[in-house]
Amino acid sequence: MIIFGFSSSPREGDALSSPCSHCQQSAQVALRSFNYFHLFFLPVIPLGSKQGVSCTHCQKTLWGRDARAIIEAGAADDSDLPGRPFWHFVGPVAAAALIALVLLSGPSDRSIRAAEAAAAPSVGDVWIVNMEGAIPDIEIELTYGVGRVDEITEDGVYLGFSDWQYDSFLQALTASRKAAAGRDDEYFTTAGVWFSRDEIITFENAHDFIWAFSAEELKEGAKAG
Numbered sequence: 001m002i003i004f005g006f007s008s009s010p011r012e013g014d015a016l017s018s019p020c021s022h023c024q025q026s027a028q029v030a031l032r033s034f035n036y037f038h039l040f041f042l043p044v045i046p047l048g049s050k051q052g053v054s055c056t057h058c059q060k061t062l063w064g065r066d067a068r069a070i071i072e073a074g075a076a077d078d079s080d081l082p083g084r085p086f087w088h089f090v091g092p093v094a095a096a097a098l099i100a101l102v103l104l105s106g107p108s109d110r111s112i113r114a115a116e117a118a119a120a121p122s123v124g125d126v127w128i129v130n131m132e133g134a135i136p137d138i139e140i141e142l143t144y145g146v147g148r149v150d151e152i153t154e155d156g157v158y159l160g161f162s163d164w165q166y167d168s169f170l171q172a173l174t175a176s177r178k179a180a181a182g183r184d185d186e187y188f189t190t191a192g193v194w195f196s197r198d199e200i201i202t203f204e205n206a207h208d209f210i211w212a213f214s215a216e217e218l219k220e221g222a223k224a225g
């Protein structure tokens with residue numbers, strides 16, 4: 001059973017100068033209640049917050065518009081209001097860490113496949129290329145290019161490059177996968193560069209060539225999907 005729902009946690013802020021409307025004591029503090037969506041009571045999505053005012057003397061507590069008016073009248077600025085408790089971010093941070101782990105744990109498996117693809121290239125293999133590293137003479141605007149193995153001879157491998165370039169490896173990977181899966185013929189061009197087989201291995205070792213996927217893998221993915 002999955003337990004989930006909405007919850008909130010109130011936090012106390014600074015003391016307000018205005019007296020309590022109920023007991024007239026200057027004992028009011030600003031409150032802020034932070035909503036979140038929880039999964040098994042672990043906050044996973046931080047949602048909005050609401051403002052409140054509580055009297056530490058008589059315990060009278062107001063929320064919403066009435067509270068806001070008091071806070072504003074009490075000349076409390078935003079700094080008087082407490083911030084979201086850090087543990088509300090435990091879920092989002094854990095989720096981000098999990099995603100990062102999935103993305104980064106790939107490489108052990110990926111790096112083996114990359115080394116294999118460099119040693120034994122096949123037509124249709126797609127490489128994300130750090131252009132500055134692999135082709136320093138070429139003029140490019142962004143760091144990562146995408147090359148597809150179009151031809152293989154005894155001596156070398158011809159990579160047809162996409163016109164598209166990217167800031168990050170991940171962008172390049174996502175876009176090239178999408179283009180290849182969607183059979184976007186205009187994504188890869190026939191304009192490219194010959195690399196020797198040794199160069200491919202060298203660049204792969206230096207991480208200037210990052211194996212993205214093979215034609216084979218994409219076919220399997222399409223079947224599975």
Ligand SMILES: [Zn+2]
Binds near residue numbers: 020021023025055060
């Ligand atoms: Zn009071």
